[in-house]
Amino acid sequence: MLRKFITPKPADHVGIQTLRGLIWVSPWIVGFVLFMLLPIGMSIYYSLTDYSLLEAPVFIGLDNYRELFSDPVFWISVRVTAIYALCSVLLSTIITIALAVLLNNKLRGVGIVRAIVFLPTLVPLVAAALGWMWLYDGEMGLINNLLAKLSIDGPNWLGEKHWALLSLIMMSLWQVGAAMVICLAALQSVPRSLYDAANIDGAQPLSRFRHITLPMISPAVLFNIIIALIWSVQVFAVPYIMTQGGPEDSTRFYTIYLYENAFVYGRMGYASAMAWLQLLTVLGLTAIILRLSRNFVHYRIT
Amino acid sequence: MKLKLTNSASYFTKRIALYVTLLIVAATFLLPLLWMISTSIKPLDQVFAADQSILPHVVSDDGVQRTVSPFTLQYWRGVSNYAIDNYKGAWNDPIAEFPLYLKNTLLITLLSVLGIVISSSIVAYGFSRIYWRGRNGVFLLVIATMMVPFPVLMAPLYVLFKQLGWIGSFKPLWVPAWFGGAFSIFLLRQFFMRIPKQYDEAAMLDGCSRWGILWRIILPLSKPALAVVILFQFIASWNDFVGPLVFLNHQEQFTLSLGLYMYQSQQGATPWNLLMAASVLVILPVLIVFLLTQRSFMRGITARG
Amino acid sequence: MGKSADITRRTMLVTAAAAGAGFAVWPYRSRHVRDIPSGRVVLNYWEKWTGVEGQALGRIVDRFNNSQNRIWVKRVTMSDIVAKSMVAIGGGDPPDLVGLFNFNIPQFAEAGAILPLDELDSTKQLLPKHYAPAVWNLLTYENKIWAGVTTCYSLAIYYNREHFRQVGLDPDSPPPTVTEFDHYAKLLTQFADDGSLKRAGFMPNIPNWWPHFWPAMFGGTFYDKQTNRATLVSPENIAAYEWVANHPKLYGKMAAQTFGSSFNRTFHSPQDPFLLGKVSMILQGPWIANFIGTYAPTFDYGCFAAPVVEELYDPTHPTGILEADVIMIPRGCPNPQAAFEFLLYTQRQDVQEQLATDHSKPSPLMNVSEKFIHEHPNRYVHVHDAIIKSSAVRVAPQTRVWKQYADMIASAFDAIWAGADVRSQLQAAQDRVQQLLDTSALRRKQRQSMIGKYP
Helix, strand or coil, rough: CCCHHHHCCCCHHHHHHHHHHHHHHHHHHHHHHHHHHHHHHHHHHHHHCCCCCCCCCECCCCHHHHHHCCCCCHHHHHHHHHHHHHHHHHHHHHHHHHHHHHHCCCCCCHHHHHHHHHHHHHHCCHHHHHHHHHHHCCCCCHHHHHHHHCCCCCCCCCCHHHHHHHHHHHHHHHHCHHHHHHHHHHHHCCCCCHHHHHHHHHCHHHHHHHHHHHHHHHHHHHHHHHHHHHHCCCCCCCHHHHHHHCCCCCCCCCCHHHHHHHHHCCCCCHCCCCCCCHHHHHHHHHHHHHHHCCCCCCCCCC | CCCCCCCCHHHHHHHHHHHHHHHHHHHHHHHHHHHHHHHHHCHHHHHCCCCCCCCCCCEEECCCCCCCCCCCHHHHHHHHHHCCCHHHHHCCCCCCCCCHHHHHHHHHHHHHHHHHHHHHHHHHHHCCCHHHHCHHHHHHHHHHHCCCHHHHHHHHHHHHHHHHCCCCCCCHHHHHHHHCHHHHHHHHHHHHHHHCCHHHHHHHCCCCCHHHHHHHHHHHCCCCHHHHHHHHHHHHHHCCCCHHHHCCHHHHHHHHHHHHHHHHHHCCCCCCCCHHHHHHHHHHHHHHHHHHHHHHHHHHHHCCC | CCCHHHHHHHHHHHHHCCCCCCHHHCCCCHHHHCCCCCCCCCEEEEECCCCCHHHHHHHHHHHHHHHCCCCCEEEEECCCCCHHHHHHHHCCCCCEEEEEHHHHHHHHHCCCCCCCHHHHHHCCCHHHHHCCHHHHHHHEEEEEEECEEEEEECEEEEEHHHHHCCCCCCCCCCCEEEHHHHHHHHHHCECCCCEEEEEECCCCCCCCCCCCHHHHHCCCEEEECCCCCCCCCCCCCHHHHHHHHHHHHHHHHHHHHHHCCCCCCCCCCCCCCCCCCCCCEEEEEHHHHHHHHHHHCCCCCEEEEEECCHHHCCCCCCCCEEEEEECCCCCCCCHHHHHHHHHHCCCCCHHHHHHHHHHCCCCCCCCCCCHHHHCCCCCCCHHHHHHHHCEEEECCCCCCCHHHHHHHHHHHHHCCCCCCCCHHHHHHHHHHHHHHHEEEHHHHHHHHHHHCCCC
């Protein structure tokens, strides 16, 4: 996908041009060094220290990492995050494609529905979290009210350990709008002629979808998967507000535990070690997905 | 036994099925927001009532107690009274200070939007209209920074801002925007690339500097892309929660998102109608901006893919 | 779409943007700032209380502000106050006073995040003789005093007298020992026709706010300061949590789980399970009287100190846990001496009694006026008072890892409640805590040798 940006152009005064280019992009370079490279570098150092925010750091070598691997809560947080990321990415990908296909139909009012599906992605997370806490309320919430009408006794969604994580996953599906729009744009750029050719060959709708639509939108789907993965691995605000990690650690996300260590237990060094592992995991997962996708994603040559 | 449907009959059933699905999808995605609004215009006793409806009940107390029908003016007068009570109550609640939070949020948003537009334009110019060795490599790095999760940076950034003496001010929330954002640089660069090179060359012949080209030629031509950048930064700053949570210490500095969170955690017995009224107030500006700019918005999103 | 529509839209956007920008730079001043008379030293005071309790503290602050004309205390209600305080102090931007919990003292003191009050107390006004001994112990750490007390409370069992009468128990003689208590609880429990729980006599997870309470009833402890050992796996603690585990066994696992969790968010509301009669006996703090007064003024209830095992029974030394809210002065705050002046003010007997009355809590001070006991909203305040002043009262271990320790006990409690083996759960928690304790001690030593001396 990135390949299309590369536009070779002959240059005459290479040195001067390079300097000029660097000057123009220097705001970004300064910002990158100051607000990303430096903090990342600092966090390597802090991850090798015991640092409480209140006191000077003490160098302790790899102790933080060693402790992490024997910390049961750390592993709980890894598991919770993995389950959430897996379910959320998988379900949101399926729902995104389904919605995009549905909203790609030429129907009256389809534009309004597109806007409605997109709308939730704009709602500030805090407000969304409060709204869903109210929806999920065990006694008075709308969801249990509706279930009661079907004479189903709904659980206390956020208050029971078997339901809390699932509730958060369901809520994350409410915010697939942006991914849907990207998918939709990809669908709309599939040339009509491909379908016409398939129709002549007498292809069934399902096989048309399988052999034309899916390959053609695969770059957009891949993009969505990577974005969804990055987002779901760093999910913080929603569980922080809605469940604070409970009940019984069932929503103790990686980022929540990281935040707790840094700012509640006063263990900056330990939190930095967690941050580093997270960064490596995200980069690693993205690399793996990009590698695996080579076999499935089709780039059009334009 | 199944009858074989004629072509047009099957077409109609298909259409109807599609419309029904469409309706269900719309309802599902809209329901949470509708429910928030509905709760925000109910008095507390109705919020906790066993039977709940989307529209609040209005009881007339002129003589006999009776439920007022929603098809009367009296009903809507009653509802607007409830709504005013709740929204005023939340807005003026002594434990929060929403007018101040609004001002803070606006200030941070304004500074961030300004910063991102100016810096990203300059940087995008460097990535699109000047050819230099290593350009594409550096640009890939810009794209790659979008993958770094914020929680990774949270702790060390805090320490950095502490060293800079920025803790306790708004600076951590807007200064970084003045160094460009990966997404806006990407978007603007894509747009700048499509502007014909000849414009620059002609301007240069007229003795215009590169700086002048950017301000007088490129930017005026890039209004749609700039609109998208402004919109996205507006939304991002407006909705940011983790940044204010970590970097702001004093209540006088809270933003709407943080203030709303603090408001809910300070409300012991959860008056959901007030909470929902406050939430709707925080959502409302975003919704209005979205409705006014819907087309640019959608265009901006698809530019990402 | 026509051009005119576009223009209207653009006009609207520009207007909105201009209005927004205008409001952003409008010199709007915070309510708190507007109220401050000029010429005073302004102190920022962060407290956690909201609602009625916050207002009660507000009255104390107002009283102080009106009592002199040099200092103005600005009360700021803060949630997530521990994290916020640490971040603000660590960031070099602290308030002048913070109201935290007693268990924060070791961590903040060791880190040098708060000022030892001995340094500010030149006229020696903070003296142990004024306080209940257990409270004084909480305020001190390693021979220094670090905090004043704002309020404190002990936990006791509250019971529904009407239920006692219904099942033929004497509401005036509550059960003093665990055996009798269990017997009472069984008598008070009612099942519906379908076998589900209709009313619980007593359930340790309603509410599940103090999962570390139960060892007190069996004589268990958590920590040995001398050796820096966690003592979670002891016969007493195992007995305590075996006793906890008995409840779901007795009432049916599913029943106990869903029954308890259905009340998770309804405590201290009109739907409080105790007020609705869903549970007959409940572990609570003294403030419950305020809520009963608000939601069910005619509710007939009683209160007694938690039962203990037979061999520990001593009516003159009731047990329970004591927890305190404390007020501290962060290091690096702008006005430490003025802050200390306000802190001293809050320790006066009349101020303490006013605050404790409004919060419906016992007084942390040794001297208690007649008026206080008589006019207190909780007619059982003497029960709580006796627990606080008893030598058998329990407090949180003074170690900086207590918060994590307590979180782990809570997790172990949940697992045990769901049917996990008691000993192995406690063992796992203890192992992890011991690791934290050892690391914490080692780091402290390293840090001391690095800096040379402890501040």
